[in-house]
Amino acid sequence: MPDKDLQALTEQEYKYGFVSDIEMESIPAGVNEDIVKLISRKKGEPEFMLEWRLRALRHWRTMREPTWQKPHYPAIDYQSIIYYSAPKPKKELSSLDEIDPELRATFEKLGISLDEQKRIAGVTGGLDSATAASPAPGVTPRVAIDAVFDSVSVKTTFQETLKEQGIIFCSMSEAIRNHPELVQKYLGSVVPFTDNYFATLNCAVFSDGSFCYIPKGVRCPMELSTYFRINTAGTGQFERTLIIADEGAYVSYLEGCTAPQRDENQLHAAVVELVALDNATIKYSTVQNWYPGDKEGKGGIYNFVTKRGIAHKNARISWTQVETGSAITWKYPSCVLKGDNSVGEFYSVAMTRDYQMADTGTKMIHLGKNTKSTIVSKGISAGKGDQSYRGLVKITKAASGARNFSQCDSLLLGDKCGAHTFPYIESQNKSAVVEHEASTSKISDDQIFFLRQRGLSEEDAVNLIVNGFCKQVLSELPMEFAVEAQKLLGLKLEGAVG
Amino acid sequence: MPTPLLEIKDLHVSVEGTEILHGLSLSVNAGEVHAIMGPNGSGKSTLTKVLAGHEAYQVTSGSARYKGKDLLALEPEIRAREGLFLAFQYPLEIPGVSNTYFLRAALNAHRKHRGQPEMDAAKFLEVLKEKAKQVDVDPALLNRPINEGFSGGEKKRNEILQMLMLEPTLGLLDETDSGLDIDALKIVAHGVNSLRSKERGFVVVTHYQRLLDYIVPDYVHVLFQGRIVKSGKKELALELEKKGYGWIEEELAAANPGSVKV
Ligand SMILES: Nc1ncnc2c1ncn2[C@@H]1O[C@H](COP(=O)(O)OP(=O)(O)OP(=O)(O)O)[C@@H](O)[C@H]1O
Numbered sequence: 175m176p177d178k179d180l181q182a183l184t185e186q187e188y189k190y191g192f193v194s195d196i197e198m199e200s201i202p203a204g205v206n207e208d209i210v211k212l213i214s215r216k217k218g219e220p221e222f223m224l225e226w227r228l229r230a231l232r233h234w235r236t237m238r239e240p241t242w243q244k245p246h247y248p249a250i251d252y253q254s255i256i257y258y259s260a261p262k263p264k265k266e267l268s269s270l271d272e273i274d275p276e277l278r279a280t281f282e283k284l285g286i287s288l289d290e291q292k293r294i295a296g297v298t299g300g301l302d303s304a305t306a307a308s309p310a311p312g313v314t315p316r317v318a319i320d321a322v323f324d325s326v327s328v329k330t331t332f333q334e335t336l337k338e339q340g341i342i343f344c345s346m347s348e349a350i351r352n353h354p355e356l357v358q359k360y361l362g363s364v365v366p367f368t369d370n371y372f373a374t375l376n377c378a379v380f381s382d383g384s385f386c387y388i389p390k391g392v393r394c395p396m397e398l399s400t401y402f403r404i405n406t407a408g409t410g411q412f413e414r415t416l417i418i419a420d421e422g423a424y425v426s427y428l429e430g431c432t433a434p435q436r437d438e439n440q441l442h443a444a445v446v447e448l449v450a451l452d453n454a455t456i457k458y459s460t461v462q463n464w465y466p467g468d469k470e471g472k473g474g475i476y477n478f479v480t481k482r483g484i485a486h487k488n489a490r491i492s493w494t495q496v497e498t499g500s501a502i503t504w505k506y507p508s509c510v511l512k513g514d515n516s517v518g519e520f521y522s523v524a525m526t527r528d529y530q531m532a533d534t535g536t537k538m539i540h541l542g543k544n545t546k547s548t549i550v551s552k553g554i555s556a557g558k559g560d561q562s563y564r565g566l567v568k569i570t571k572a573a574s575g576a577r578n579f580s581q582c583d584s585l586l587l588g589d590k591c592g593a594h595t596f597p598y599i600e601s602q603n604k605s606a607v608v609e610h611e612a613s614t615s616k617i618s619d620d621q622i623f624f625l626r627q628r629g630l631s632e633e634d635a636v637n638l639i640v641n642g643f644c645k646q647v648l649s650e651l652p653m654e655f656a657v658e659a660q661k662l663l664g665l666k667l668e669g670a671v672g
Numbered sequence: 673m674p675t676p677l678l679e680i681k682d683l684h685v686s687v688e689g690t691e692i693l694h695g696l697s698l699s700v701n702a703g704e705v706h707a708i709m710g711p712n713g714s715g716k717s718t719l720t721k722v723l724a725g726h727e728a729y730q731v732t733s734g735s736a737r738y739k740g741k742d743l744l745a746l747e748p749e750i751r752a753r754e755g756l757f758l759a760f761q762y763p764l765e766i767p768g769v770s771n772t773y774f775l776r777a778a779l780n781a782h783r784k785h786r787g788q789p790e791m792d793a794a795k796f797l798e799v800l801k802e803k804a805k806q807v808d809v810d811p812a813l814l815n816r817p818i819n820e821g822f823s824g825g826e827k828k829r830n831e832i833l834q835m836l837m838l839e840p841t842l843g844l845l846d847e848t849d850s851g852l853d854i855d856a857l858k859i860v861a862h863g864v865n866s867l868r869s870k871e872r873g874f875v876v877v878t879h880y881q882r883l884l885d886y887i888v889p890d891y892v893h894v895l896f897q898g899r900i901v902k903s904g905k906k907e908l909a910l911e912l913e914k915k916g917y918g919w920i921e922e923e924l925a926a927a928n929p930g931s932v933k934v
């Protein structure tokens with residue numbers, strides 16, 4: 175395509191870059207024992223939590239920030255970050271359940287309704303819900319939402335309805351207070367506080383997040399989701415999510431996120447832990463749309479996230495992610511296939527443009543017999559975007575009959591972007607079958623010409639091709655989010671082709 | 673005389689700096705079918721692609737007018753929405769994009785251009801099924817990704833299906849008959865004929881007289897080394913079938929010594 179046409183294509187602005195004017199209560203910047211104690215006290219935590227946090231902090235001080243990943247960034251000053259920032263409670267609110275109207279308005283603007291009567295426009299927010307795939311008449315798909323604003327959860331919907339089936343869905347702070355036995359048993363059981371630099375920091379300073387427990391044999395009747403919003407300048411967001419599906423339980427969980435447009439980088443270092451007990455299934459989907467920075471690469475979120483699940487006997491954990499935002503994305507949602515016959519899946523679409531960088535992939539650790547894993551990774555790079563797929567498939571001695579299939583495809587739009595694939599395979603069991611396929615392609619001018627010859631605009635043509643490329647992954651998302659993710663990719667592509 | 677539907681005058685076209693068409697002229701009126709024949713590499717596909725607006729083909733001089741307007745000034749998608757359709761010699765595959773989804777998007781782009789509302793999904797599927805039946809396209813193919821894993825003949829019928837859905841004013845068919853078995857050839861020809869009307873025109877590129885038994889042309893042109901060197905009625909196709917292109921080359925050489933590269 176000639177450059178002038180590319181220039182002429184619309185430049186899509188980040189739609190969620192606004193800042194809400196909400197009175198916030200922040201603590202001083204920096205991380206030390208006093209800060210950790212302060213956060214723990216503010217949350218009214220039991221002693222065991224504080225101890226755990228302090229152990230993490232001490233350990234963190236002995237660690238070094240990793241440098242093996244491809245994206246490089248200027249040193250982060252951890253003492254200049256504000257680790258806790260929460261909306262100030264307004265006095266005139268009549269009940270504890272009530273939410274500050276400003277906050278409600280912010281989430282409405284993002285397309286997230288905190289009102290149980292309304293259905294949400296979706297997790298990526300703001301997109302026109304009217305054009306999303308419509309559900310069958312009479313069946314309004316309900317989604318329970320935990321809305322996290324900076325450091326705290328402001329509202330969790332449908333808690334009562336879910337409780338009828340014994341499902342606990344609440345903020346992490348509430349869980350620590352109300353279900354300490356579950357938290358103590360499982361928090362850190364999948365991602366220990368010694369795990370890695372960012373996860374360890376998270377253990378020390380995490381301020382909130384979502385908690386979910388599905389009891390034995392229960393199929394969660396609605397999608398559960400968390401929407402993360404960073405608002406205050408200078409803050410970092412450190413949240414923790416813990417999902418436990420008891421024996422034979424099923425849950426589908428979704429997270430979405432946005433942040434204001436700012437010139438400085440902001441750090442988001444989250445930890446997600448999934449525990450799928452025998453015969454349980456957890457589907458975890460992410461539509462990540464953090465502010466990516468501007469055209470020159472200024473600003474944007476550093477999205478350094480640790481996500482891991484442990485699958486017991488016959489259990490299944492499935493990660494699906496659509497990563498379109500952030501200046502740097504660094505995450506490897508992983509599965510520890512501990513129980514025999516357990517299944518791990520990773521479906522990923524990552525799109526980078528302008529100066530965005532992504533180093534993402536997965537780890538599948540096969541411990542049990544006849545464990546199976548599937549990896550499908552689709553990377554799209556445009557502009558000066560650069561991304562790496564980094565995946566580890568590890569088959570241990572005991573994992574006889576283990577199988578893995580990996581497929582990593584990259585699509586390049588233009589010739590200034592890059593795609594790299596780093597598959598690591600460690601197999602200690604001869605009976606294991608590991609297959610890896612990889613491809614790198616460019617959108618061909620002839621394909622675009624063909625679609626334009628049928629009447630589609632150049633943008634629609636690119637969009638269609640990209641969506642076709644991602645289809646295998648998008649089809650893993652819950653239906654209405656798939657439609658949204660597709661639109662989000664479309665918006666993301668505008669002006670990105672070159 | 674009414675304005676021709678398509679009027680090409682002295683068109684010179686280059687690809688990557690090499691001139692392929694050296695001053696081609698052709699005029700197609702509404703209601704007419706023109707067949708273009710010519711040896712491999714003579715520039716037939718180049719002509720169809722440059723008319724459709726492929727950016728790899730540069731017009732260095734000459735003109736092409738469509739419905740009286742400067743065709744070459746229009747973006748490819750505008751040409752398409754204005755009713756110009758190209759059935760490709762080598763249809764492309766688009767992985768992951770379903771035929772149905774794509775056709776609906778294309779049709780609605782055309783409708784929007786004409787100021788018509790989008791066709792609703794139910795109506796669209798009804799029309800699509802009916803047209804698919806007309807060109808014997810298996811309904812299963814409609815939900816498969818565009819041309820992915822289609823047989824050669826299925827791809828060609830899929831092109832014609834797209835044409836039937838979009839109902840163009842000017843259809844350019846580039847060797848749609850190649851790779852078709854005899855039954856498929858009749859089906860495709862029938863599909864094309866069903867669109868023939870006094871408002872529409874067709875340019876049919878082919879190597880074989882056989883197709884022209886079914887799509888009977890008003891004129892036949894011989895494209896040779898980037899120029900139309902001979903035009904006639906449908907009988908010319910029969911003559912070419914019998915004698916090949918050698919005699920045309922000789923005739924040309926005799927008329928203008930030195931003009932033909934041998
Ligand atoms: N994109 C291109 N790049 C380079 N050369 C090209 C390109 N397109 C066409 N050509 C050249 O232009 C000449 C004419 O090609 P064209 O495809 O138009 O021939 P044709 O008449 O359609 O042949 P056939 O009967 O084999 O389909 C050939 O020599 C071909 O190699």
Ligand SMILES: [Mg+2]
Nearest residue numbers: 716717718761
């Ligand atoms: Mg050709």
